[in-house]
Amino acid sequence: MSAPAVAVRDLRVQLAGVPILTGVDLSVAAGEWVTVIGPNGAGKSTLLRAVGGLLPTEDAVSLFGTPIQQLRRRDRARVVATVAQSPVVPAGMSVLDYVLLGRTPYIAPLGRESTADLAAAHDVLDRLDLTGFHARELATLSGGERQRVFLARAFAQGATLLLLDEPTSALDIGHQQDVLELVDQLRRAHGLTVVATMHDLSIAGEYADRLVLLADGQVAAVGNPREVLTTELLARHYRATVKVIDGERGPLVVPVRPASAPDGVLGRC
Numbered sequence: 311m312s313a314p315a316v317a318v319r320d321l322r323v324q325l326a327g328v329p330i331l332t333g334v335d336l337s338v339a340a341g342e343w344v345t346v347i348g349p350n351g352a353g354k355s356t357l358l359r360a361v362g363g364l365l366p367t368e369d370a371v372s373l374f375g376t377p378i379q380q381l382r383r384r385d386r387a388r389v390v391a392t393v394a395q396s397p398v399v400p401a402g403m404s405v406l407d408y409v410l411l412g413r414t415p416y417i418a419p420l421g422r423e424s425t426a427d428l429a430a431a432h433d434v435l436d437r438l439d440l441t442g443f444h445a446r447e448l449a450t451l452s453g454g455e456r457q458r459v460f461l462a463r464a465f466a467q468g469a470t471l472l473l474l475d476e477p478t479s480a481l482d483i484g485h486q487q488d489v490l491e492l493v494d495q496l497r498r499a500h501g502l503t504v505v506a507t508m509h510d511l512s513i514a515g516e517y518a519d520r521l522v523l524l525a526d527g528q529v530a531a532v533g534n535p536r537e538v539l540t541t542e543l544l545a546r547h548y549r550a551t552v553k554v555i556d557g558e559r560g561p562l563v564v565p566v567r568p569a570s571a572p573d574g575v576l577g578r579c
């Protein structure tokens with residue numbers, strides 16, 4: 311049997327001396343789409359950063375059977391592409407140059423991008439509805455346009471594992487669907503594995519094979535969307551009053567105004 315795309319065993323992460331993740335286990339099969347959900351501060355982004363090799367994790371994280379700390383930077387970039395929640399935008403950089411950063415693992419040190427690299431960059435820009443944006447300075451784009459450029463860079467990287475931290479948070483409903491359908495098409499066409507985080511629970515359930523509910527730095531539930539998106543689990547871990555409706559592609563989660571404000575509601579604002 312082949313190694314899972316992602317294997318996380320007893321992952322513990324402390325930041326500034328504070329335990330953020332405490333004993334997280336997660337296994338994601340090659341080709342699978344897993345979305346991590348959970349309330350603010352649960353540790354979702356931290357988990358993605360650890361899986362992407364952006365935090366020291368000793369031997370707790372392996373990608374396709376190799377402990378991530380053993381992968382050299384260039385090799386790791388061919389395996390895993392990460393779209394962070396708020397990537398740093400280099401000052402003065404054009405959209406095309408930013409997307410071409412995704413081709414770095416394929417360009418020789420001190421070399422220049424090839425025609426194939428340029429074609430790959432233009433192709434992803436077209437697919438993400440960004441034709442004509444290549445010469446624009448990244449900093450001048452709207453939030454949603456910029457978010458699609460961040461995704462374009464990750465797609466251009468041609469990695470087999472995509473880590474997407476709230477990839478559609480700035481997108482209008484149409485572009486949300488376009489982007490997630492594109493991720494799913496790429497996944498099916500190229501056997502990509504996707505690990506995402508999302509706050510929109512209905513969308514999370516419509517696209518993911520499995521959901522992982524993270525709460526207080528621990529896995530509180532894992533399973534298919536119907537198993538995880540239940541009124542009980544969402545009330546317990548989000549302190550939210552919701553209705554869960556049976557949708558064609560998975561459960562749809564609708565927030566409903568509680569009969570009275572739950573205890574501590576002001577403390578959450």
Ligand SMILES: Nc1ncnc2c1ncn2[C@@H]1O[C@H](COP(=O)(O)OP(=O)(O)OP(=O)(O)O)[C@@H](O)[C@H]1O
Binds near residue numbers: 330355357
């Ligand atoms: N560098 C850091 N130093 C100290 N604490 C940190 C650091 N980075 C994150 N944290 C804390 O770790 C906890 C988890 O953060 P994380 O960003 O992983 O949560 P999240 O589940 O992605 O939250 P959200 O849904 O709000 O994006 C939070 O309490 C956050 O304040």
